[in-house]
Amino acid sequence: MSNLTRHRLFWPAAVLVLLLASNVFFAPRFFTITLQDGHLYGSLIDILRSATPLALVALGMTMVIATGGIDLSLGSIMAISGALACLIIGDLPNQNSVGGVLIAVGVALVLSALLGVWNGVLVSVIGIQPIIATLILMVAGRGIAQLITDGQIINVTSAPYRVIGAGYLLGIPVSVIIVAVVVAAAMLLVRRSALGVLIESVGASPTASRLAGIRARGLTITVYVFAAFCAGIAGLIFSSNVASADSNAAGNLIELDAILAVVIGGTALTGGRFSIAGSVLGAVLISALDITTYTIGVPAETTLLFKAVVVVVLCLSQSAAFRAAVFRRRAAVPATPAAEVSA
């Protein structure tokens, strides 16, 4: 089983290495990491830093997808979280007060979690399809974020807030540390306790889980709250990094990139099995793709085409029907008949 997991992550990892290696031809100093003023600098650090919001959103998305759901509202939650934090900080008499920034961060994260409760209740209590339930907040959420900022881009000059997205601790970017802590905590929680198995069980079959005595409803809500909380942190990192709240740009379509990262990481969209490490790897891969197109000097737009190709290749490689078709041609063995009759 662990062999299989390793195999699952092998290809994404190989693609990542290949992608990074290809940069050397265009930027010889690509792998150089230098220490300036006690801060680490280099392209690899840039890739990690720019991957942080996506890695967080992908982490939450992994849990949601593991329960057989999907959360389209995470980008909007990012925008709301960043907007609210910047609004509160902007109103502080002294933007540099650490206490005020902590309150702003706390309020933003609490609101994000509440939005997660809303999603979770719609999905598990009212019983709406996840994709539709979260679509509501995806559409309305950006409007709410614009309402909070009054349609403006709020700029903040708070030094303590800047630390979250652009600061360094022991030479390492603070945002990377935050993500590492959250990912480690999530991994410990789901893999060192029964929580992960319970989540997978709900994803595999909610009805069977309920009959087996698992409180699927509470678990589902928890998962959406966790995802929204992660998106909230991602929103703070994003807005802190650009020192402003931009309701339109923050987290725009990040949920789709996150789903892509999760799929790259080998988590099946049907739920029931998940890989946190895979999703984080997927997020780093997407970030590396962005940075690589930048280094190579290809127009940034083409990353979309690359992503499309990656999605298609990954999905086809995961598709049993596709593998069966290829296998049949190769080995000329009568494969199992296709489930559906093409008329």
Place this chain on the structure above:
Amino acid sequence: MIDISAPPQPETAAVTPRRRRGLDRRHIPVLATLGLLAFMYGLGVANYDNFSDAQVFLNIFVDNAFLLVVAAGMTFVILTGGIDLSVGAVVALTTVLAATLLDAGWPAAVVLPLVLLMGTSMGLGMGAVIHYFKVEPFIATLAGMFLARGLALLINRNSIPITDPFWTAMAQERIRFAPGIFISTSVVIALVVVLIGAYVLAYTRFGRTVYAIGGNADSALLMGLPVGRTRIAVYTVSGFCSSLGGVLLSFYMLSGYSLHAQGMELDAIAAVVIGGTILTGGSGYLLGTVLGVMVLGMIQTIIAFQGDLSSWWTKIVIGVLLFAFIVLQRLVTRRTS
């Protein structure tokens, strides 16, 4: 899903088939949308001067003809229980491709069929991937979305004006009913598409198969219905409608731009849902989708008349309406099943 806690209910089962299958229940969401539309219109007429002008009402169609066509295609997909995330991107790609080719001097008579063919074949491709390789519609059309938007950006990342005589004629042509009361040719095209779509859904074998797949794909297959062919066909229809919507948008904007129609897939899905089509498929009407588009247009009109309301209220109101209609559908379907 099996609900073991609920005992079988002979009372409802005993109701005569006509009542059971009756018009009432399936029409509730559509009637609710109609009621909402009437209420919003009444609200507008009561609060704002000139809101009752016929042209105000017709402008909803003039300004949303492209969305109407795109949402009509989306209705087919959603009726089978699928989803198409690529529509906005295909619309953008169509406008860019049309504008680029026209700019290069290609005649409109060649460009028009070509861009329609492009959208149709993209839909066909996505449908084939979904059917043959069992890729989830969400992911397959997501890939289509990245692909179409990426291609559009690759072709040209700037806005390209369209000066072709046919295009400008189509943009400026007005069908006048009375002085100051008119619709554009795009509205006529959109209404023709809707009528054909509604006929196909209601009276043809294909239409009934679409409903059957949405009701239960496995049963439809066991019944011997051409599930695979129909499933591919609905994505093809959606692809065609997206590119036709793109053509109508390029009439409306007289430009091709890779960032056109951002988020249109959400508007289209919202229109379909508000129009009463059930997202798990199998139930809904194209007429409902038309009403859904009109509701979205009415929200924008009211916000424009109010003047001091900002555009982001549109998104919030659409979200609230989505919520209300999804819960309504949930209640209606729960009672019937």
